[in-house]
Amino acid sequence: MGKNKGPRRPRAETPKGFRDYFGTEVSARKAMLDRIAAVYHRYGFDALETSAVETVEALGKFLPDVDRPNEGVFAWEEEGDWLALRYDLTAPLARVAAQYRNDLPTPYRRYAMGPVWRNEKPGPGRFRQFYQCDADTVGAANVAADAEICAMLADALEAVGIERGDYVIRVNNRKVLNGVMEVAGLAGDDKAAERGIVLRAIDKLDRLGVEGVRALLGEGRKDESGDFTKGAGLNEAQADVVMGFMAAGSETNPDTCARLRELVADAEIGVEGVDELEQIAALMEAQGYGPDRIIIDPSVVRGLGYYTGPVYEAELTFEIKDEKGRPRQFGSVAGGGRYDDLVKRFTGQAVPATGVSIGVDRLLAALAAKGRLDRAAQGPVVVTVMDRNRMADYMAMVGELRAAGIRAEMYLGNPKNFGNQLKYADKRASPIAIIQGEDEAAKGVVQVKDLILGAKIAAQATVEEWKSQPAQVEVPRADLLATVREMLGRHG
Amino acid sequence: MGKNKGPRRPRAETPKGFRDYFGTEVSARKAMLDRIAAVYHRYGFDALETSAVETVEALGKFLPDVDRPNEGVFAWEEEGDWLALRYDLTAPLARVAAQYRNDLPTPYRRYAMGPVWRNEKPGPGRFRQFYQCDADTVGAANVAADAEICAMLADALEAVGIERGDYVIRVNNRKVLNGVMEVAGLAGDDKAAERGIVLRAIDKLDRLGVEGVRALLGEGRKDESGDFTKGAGLNEAQADVVMGFMAAGSETNPDTCARLRELVADAEIGVEGVDELEQIAALMEAQGYGPDRIIIDPSVVRGLGYYTGPVYEAELTFEIKDEKGRPRQFGSVAGGGRYDDLVKRFTGQAVPATGVSIGVDRLLAALAAKGRLDRAAQGPVVVTVMDRNRMADYMAMVGELRAAGIRAEMYLGNPKNFGNQLKYADKRASPIAIIQGEDEAAKGVVQVKDLILGAKIAAQATVEEWKSQPAQVEVPRADLLATVREMLGRHG
Numbered sequence: 001m002g003k004n005k006g007p008r009r010p011r012a013e014t015p016k017g018f019r020d021y022f023g024t025e026v027s028a029r030k031a032m033l034d035r036i037a038a039v040y041h042r043y044g045f046d047a048l049e050t051s052a053v054e055t056v057e058a059l060g061k062f063l064p065d066v067d068r069p070n071e072g073v074f075a076w077e078e079e080g081d082w083l084a085l086r087y088d089l090t091a092p093l094a095r096v097a098a099q100y101r102n103d104l105p106t107p108y109r110r111y112a113m114g115p116v117w118r119n120e121k122p123g124p125g126r127f128r129q130f131y132q133c134d135a136d137t138v139g140a141a142n143v144a145a146d147a148e149i150c151a152m153l154a155d156a157l158e159a160v161g162i163e164r165g166d167y168v169i170r171v172n173n174r175k176v177l178n179g180v181m182e183v184a185g186l187a188g189d190d191k192a193a194e195r196g197i198v199l200r201a202i203d204k205l206d207r208l209g210v211e212g213v214r215a216l217l218g219e220g221r222k223d224e225s226g227d228f229t230k231g232a233g234l235n236e237a238q239a240d241v242v243m244g245f246m247a248a249g250s251e252t253n254p255d256t257c258a259r260l261r262e263l264v265a266d267a268e269i270g271v272e273g274v275d276e277l278e279q280i281a282a283l284m285e286a287q288g289y290g291p292d293r294i295i296i297d298p299s300v301v302r303g304l305g306y307y308t309g310p311v312y313e314a315e316l317t318f319e320i321k322d323e324k325g326r327p328r329q330f331g332s333v334a335g336g337g338r339y340d341d342l343v344k345r346f347t348g349q350a351v352p353a354t355g356v357s358i359g360v361d362r363l364l365a366a367l368a369a370k371g372r373l374d375r376a377a378q379g380p381v382v383v384t385v386m387d388r389n390r391m392a393d394y395m396a397m398v399g400e401l402r403a404a405g406i407r408a409e410m411y412l413g414n415p416k417n418f419g420n421q422l423k424y425a426d427k428r429a430s431p432i433a434i435i436q437g438e439d440e441a442a443k444g445v446v447q448v449k450d451l452i453l454g455a456k457i458a459a460q461a462t463v464e465e466w467k468s469q470p471a472q473v474e475v476p477r478a479d480l481l482a483t484v485r486e487m488l489g490r491h492g
Numbered sequence: 493m494g495k496n497k498g499p500r501r502p503r504a505e506t507p508k509g510f511r512d513y514f515g516t517e518v519s520a521r522k523a524m525l526d527r528i529a530a531v532y533h534r535y536g537f538d539a540l541e542t543s544a545v546e547t548v549e550a551l552g553k554f555l556p557d558v559d560r561p562n563e564g565v566f567a568w569e570e571e572g573d574w575l576a577l578r579y580d581l582t583a584p585l586a587r588v589a590a591q592y593r594n595d596l597p598t599p600y601r602r603y604a605m606g607p608v609w610r611n612e613k614p615g616p617g618r619f620r621q622f623y624q625c626d627a628d629t630v631g632a633a634n635v636a637a638d639a640e641i642c643a644m645l646a647d648a649l650e651a652v653g654i655e656r657g658d659y660v661i662r663v664n665n666r667k668v669l670n671g672v673m674e675v676a677g678l679a680g681d682d683k684a685a686e687r688g689i690v691l692r693a694i695d696k697l698d699r700l701g702v703e704g705v706r707a708l709l710g711e712g713r714k715d716e717s718g719d720f721t722k723g724a725g726l727n728e729a730q731a732d733v734v735m736g737f738m739a740a741g742s743e744t745n746p747d748t749c750a751r752l753r754e755l756v757a758d759a760e761i762g763v764e765g766v767d768e769l770e771q772i773a774a775l776m777e778a779q780g781y782g783p784d785r786i787i788i789d790p791s792v793v794r795g796l797g798y799y800t801g802p803v804y805e806a807e808l809t810f811e812i813k814d815e816k817g818r819p820r821q822f823g824s825v826a827g828g829g830r831y832d833d834l835v836k837r838f839t840g841q842a843v844p845a846t847g848v849s850i851g852v853d854r855l856l857a858a859l860a861a862k863g864r865l866d867r868a869a870q871g872p873v874v875v876t877v878m879d880r881n882r883m884a885d886y887m888a889m890v891g892e893l894r895a896a897g898i899r900a901e902m903y904l905g906n907p908k909n910f911g912n913q914l915k916y917a918d919k920r921a922s923p924i925a926i927i928q929g930e931d932e933a934a935k936g937v938v939q940v941k942d943l944i945l946g947a948k949i950a951a952q953a954t955v956e957e958w959k960s961q962p963a964q965v966e967v968p969r970a971d972l973l974a975t976v977r978e979m980l981g982r983h984g
Contacts, residue, residue: 044901399779409536
């Protein structure tokens with residue numbers, strides 16, 4: 001009110017679609033990523049941290065469903081060069097593999113964890129900066145590399161707390177799909193549009209069911225709102241081939257492979273794909289990863305256009321409630337596949353590569369749903385300030401506790417109102433408050449207040465319990481550390 | 493050669509001034525930051541991770557030596573808003589403190605670690621993306637908050653491997669400096685330019701010595717190249733005051749404070765500053781941080797304009813060789829101070845705050861200079877591929893080693909040339925290679941090759957030593973794990 005003549009104050013806001021992470025949000029994610037990194041390291045993968053900024057030309061345009069130039073990325077011009085924030089961790093890896101190809105080992109196994117940025121419309125739970133956690137092998141043509149990534153993904157999920165039985169890794173092969181297309185008469189450049197529609201239709205099996213997919217393979221499909229989606233225009237026989245492919249999944253990998261082999265018998269690329277799937281299954285079995293953990297599933301296609309061979313997806317199979325309270329499977333938390341052409345963009349030479357990306361926020365949400373996230377704030381012991389001339393004494397107490405490895409702090413706000421100090425301790429989720437006023441100082445004692453027990457007593461206890469279990473004890477100053485230790489130990 | 497008709501290939505290069513970090517460069521930094529975070533956590537500080545992108549108006553212009561709008565940051569326009577990459581971790585904290593002021597505890601202790609971006613001319617060892625590692629307390633007016641940060645900084649340095657005696661934290665107070673300016677007749681808005689020259693002159697004491705600074709306080713100074721720098725134009729008496737201030741440092745904090753008190757006796761703000769320094773020294777002593785670790789030093793001024801009270805700087809005192817081989821002190825690795833006006837930009841209300849920023853790359857360089865960085869690559873055990881039809885057997889060996897927690901991998905390149913496999917193992921710094929050809933498989937044995945011992949023998953051994961210390965042993969397949977374990981144990 002009144003004088004508003006100064007410059008307008010800046011708004012204290014994150015840009016639209018961005019957010020901040022506080023305390024245990026940061027530490028829970030870090031703990032999860034540390035566990036995953038340990039698995040990746042054990043598998044022989046080396047850390048790589050590329051710069052967040054790349055040239056637009058190095059990044060290329062590999063975002064799904066994005067056709068317009070620079071659409072989907074945050075880009076700006078800098079002395080004639082267009083720079084952009086990376087939108088994933090795969091494009092920078094391809095650039096690194098090309099830039100350092102004479103120095104890196106071949107094959108090069110690397111993992112990377114960090115934020116990526118997408119210039120997309122933000123929505124609920126959909127941010128423009130988010131974490132990815134990738135592992136890739138560059139320079140290995142053999143599908144043993146794909147099998148290794150699948151095994152590592154299973155180990156990583158178990159390492160962070162997803163139990164065996166709660167996840168399955170589904171493996172398919174784009175080459176088999178290409179063979180199916182060929183058998184269905186959809187080979188050739190002039191059929192690219194139809195192949196695209198078929199691919200997207202298969203990807204929707206979960207949501208639309210067999211009938212819906214069949215409609216999309218034929219003339220098209222009208223959804224509940226009355227909107228019509230044009231189909232691929234396949235005839236009955238063609239559609240049968242595709243539907244047969246999708247239904248070829250079985251309980252055992254050899255069964256599935258046998259059915260697929262029959263389906264694509266007339267297409268060389270398809271047979272090659274089935275051979276690879278059989279090799280992957282055999283390599284998995286040899287390491288003890290049975291079809292309860294890693295299974296061949298023809299319905300997995302993965303959205304990205306650049307995959308050229310095996311594709312894989314980790315799905316969490318336990319149920320959660322959706323926004324309407326209905327049970328549904330948690331779904332996909334990671335996916336990847338073989339992309340043999342990304343490095344070629346730079347060097348002109350094909351470099352085989354395969355890798356996986358874990359959706360960090362999805363996996364964190366899954367751990368939260370399973371109660372596996374340690375989000376409990378470990379609040380500090382708070383030494384209150386009763387007498388502002390005795391700060392040095394309080395700091396000495398804090399120093400003693402910290403030196404013993406106990407998280408502790410002195411109240412640093414205005415000490416006048418003691419109630420505010422206890423409110424602060426409450427907000428910090430402090431387990432213990434230490435109090436030493438003039439009287440206590442004179443007697444050489446301190447009050448040690450068990451705030452966890454205090455909260456329990458306040459919530460439910462009878463007067464008798466209160467008396468038998470005092471939440472506050474007076475001890476000699478020399479016993480401060482021992483008392484705090486004992487009290488913390490009581491709460492685990 | 494020949495057909496060059498396709499589109500130009502993108503260059504595989506990081507943008508100018510950016511770089512990538514590989515393997516142990518990533519893990520050594522992470523290990524150091526983890527140790528620092530543990531100290532910060534023990535002191536009651538909570539993690540905060542803000543988005544990398546901020547609005548330009550929220551960031552403000554607080555880069556040192558930058559006057560032009562948006563100079564120094566990477567910025568771009570997005571639907572009418574100007575966005576930018578953060579240039580430090582303090583500006584985002586000020587924004588967070590304002591945005592969440594009703595939800596955060598008061599005081600709010602937070603730490604943050606992450607990359608920041610500066611749009612500056614890159615140079616040798618000077619990059620446009622680099623890490624900072626900050627801790628700040630917002631909402632605490634008492635200098636106990638500054639003392640706490642200094643103690644924490646000392647603990648953090650020791651936690652990462654800088655020994656006591658190899659560092660000192662120097663503390664000064666801008667209020668004392670302001671008092672000195674007042675006594676020297678440099679108070680008032682019309683003397684701002686002179687004060688700036690004086691401040692920069694003091695900051696150059698290390699480099700120019702007493703005579704050089706004295707010249708800058710007076711008419712000015714001609715440097716070796718003949719360039720003349722205009723001075724502050726102080727007369728003898730005025731310059732004496734400033735020089736007296738710089739020389740007031742003593743072996744003991746009480747001595748230093750007594751000398752400063754005398755110097756600024758006529759300036760209220762100066763006396764207040766000395767009072768604060770005395771409080772800080774007393775609080776430090778109470779926690780056991782003597783002047784061997786934290787000392788009051790009037791020559792510390794810190795470059796940034798926004799400091800309003802105590803300023804502090806961590807200096808490493810051990811010697812390294814400069815580029816010409818001359819010994820010099822390692823110098824500053826961290827600094828900070830009290831800035832009471834940054835949050836006010838947003839809210840209009842003054843919010844006292846103080847904090848420190850550790851230069852992550854500088855500290856890593858210091859640890860490397862002291863031989864304290866664990867940069868030794870922990871290479872994986874490499875299972876070689878002698879027979880490409882027996883991949884599953886090799887993968888089973890790898891799986892067995894990994895399940896036992898041993899870093900291991902199968903060679904995934906083209907197995908045709910066995911020499912390439914051993915070259916690969918060498919490049920990966922592998923401690924052990926496993927070999928099983930047709931003959932070994934038939935006999936149910938494997939060859940386990942100690943590559944570390946092998947390298948030693950190759951470098952220096954006689955034929956006798958070679959025979960008595962075989963670097964390669966043949967063991968039953970069932971003994972693979974035990975043999976690898978034993979061999980790894982031998983090398984620690």
